[in-house]
Amino acid sequence: MKRLVSILVLLVLAVSIFAEVGVYSNKVVIGSFQAMSGPYAVIGQEMTKGMKAYFNWINKRGGVYGRKIELIVADDQLNPAKTVVEVKRLVEQDKVFALVGGLGTYGCLAVMDYVEQNKVPFVYQGSGASQLVLPPKKYIFAVQPDYTLEGALIAKYVAEIAKFKNPAIVYMNNDVGLEGYAAFKQELAKYKMTPSVEISYNPADTDYSGLVIRLVDKNPDVVVVYGLLTDTVRWVKTIKDYGLNSKIITTYANADPSFMTLAGKYAEGVIFTGWVPLATPDRPEFVRDYQRAVSIYQETYAKEIPSSYAVAGFIAAEVFTEGLVRAGKNLTREGLVKALESFNNWNGILSKDITWGPNLRRGKSSLYFLAIKGNQFVPLTDLIQYK
Amino acid sequence: MMNQIILGLSTGATYSLVAIGLVMMYKVSGVMNFAYANMGMFVTYLIWWLATSFGMNLYVSIAIGIIFAAAMGVVVERYGLRPIRHLSHASMLIVTFGILMILEGLAMQIWGTDYKAFPELITGSPYVFRGDFGIFVLRRQDILIFSILIAVSIALLIFTRYTKFGIAVRAVSENEEIAGYMGINVGSVLAFSWGFGASMAAVVGIVAAPKVFVSPTMLTYYQIQGFTAAVLGGFETFTGAVFGGLILGVIEKLVGNYISEGFKATISLVIIIIVLIFFPKGLFGRNVRGRA
Structure with a gap:
């Protein structure tokens, strides 16, 4: 009897020593950091809803290999100082297996080294900062296109596809704006073009009238605005109020119905980059996928239509779940990394064209362009690859 | 240069409106x-709500x-x-902090934290x-803000110089106790000053909202700049508040354009600190003489 008890104790000890952090027989615990309160709560709450809707759908069907996915969301208010504290708590106290869908460039960059050193897989960042994936980091898997890729593709669109002659660029004086600006300018130089006006601005400012005069002076045919929602709307209004008829191109981060709500009539004709396919009548397969995603979403949030931010959360959850499936029944962090590295142009319900490899962490290398026409997003191009 | 000055005057006009309310x-x-900023923010939400939901x-x-807003101030x-x-x-300052937090919390609970679009009162192409x-570009919205500032300034001038109640306001601001002995109803003057100040906060919210959108923190920056303008002007005179705001607006634009945005x-x-070192009472402050 004593021998049997000893063997059992040893077995339990062995299982607890070799079991992966956050992985249990009936569940896998994962974490995320989101702005659940504060000025950016509109993004964080929506993104969380997208993730929860997808995980609930999976859990209702028995989870992955019998394990339910338990998501712990920490509220960092998009404040990187809080992100660091919250992520340490998730990893060290809550013992999460992985991080999924963290929101915010500065928060993601603040915890980048920590998650890498602690070997915690971090799948999908709500950020386009290229430092996250260039050079590649073993445990960090990006899905959203980075601003370097985006800036280069905007330059390609401006110079080669739409054939604008006199481009100008307006960019936030922070990591997001500076990265997009540098990539745009560098790529534009390949077409022997330079922006006729380059304006750097402080996103906290509320009045751009002093700066817009420089655009009025050069009258560009296209203005690339590398800003986030409210300041981009402010720029669009200022540019149009000052009588300029320039086309305006901005980042995918603004391609959300809230842009139309804030900009009103000024939104008409604004061009965006996009990476989530638009469900338009000429692409019935996307319509079918979108309707499926909406029905999954509505299992948790009845009668609600997912916003763009909720779609981002949905994609984060979808990509991570596919990784879990590929990692197999004996789930480990290393196994998940290998599984994610096997993605090759993978298409899910809303996730499309995701590729990772042993030395590749930039999940997407293509974007398309879309514009607001008649209060609707309308695609202007197919996916454009960056070579 | 001329353009930047005009644009600075337009931005500064909003700071002046903030400063006038604070000074009153x-x-x-x-x-x-x-x-102050949150009073204006709350009323702007209310206006947006009445216009869109009802x-x-x-x-x-x-x-x-x-x-x-006036009732809230009173x-x-x-x-x-x-x-x-x-x-x-200090107790009164703490009360204003409490109101700041109550209004912010209420606004978040009632209307959420996402930005709301607020219509411009005057639209149309600018004059180029x-x-x-x-x-040289003159926007209609700038003309509107400047007109409001001129109207408020003239109204205040007439009110404080030529009306009985206006003179009572001046008397209470000079010496509350003596004003009371003179038969002035000090309570009604105090209530009026807060009613007027809160109304000015609402006006600032209305003119700023199309630019900054309606959100719980929409007027925070304006409060800081309005406070700075009031300090620059001397914090005691309406003339100082008006010119303090305009000067601050112009300095901002010139610095942004010629030095660094x-x-x-x-x-x-x-620059303001330097000005205050040489003019401790602000550019328009009055020296109060008294016995030591």
């Missing part, structure tokens, strides 16, 4: 209202909003500040002038 409250009651005419909503002074008026100055001087706020504040 401070001059009469001696309290710096830290809840389909009310925008101008009717604005009229209701301004009346509500209630805060009468029931929040007056009972503790003789306790300590081109010549040897370069380009990124350091605009910092350099503007440094």
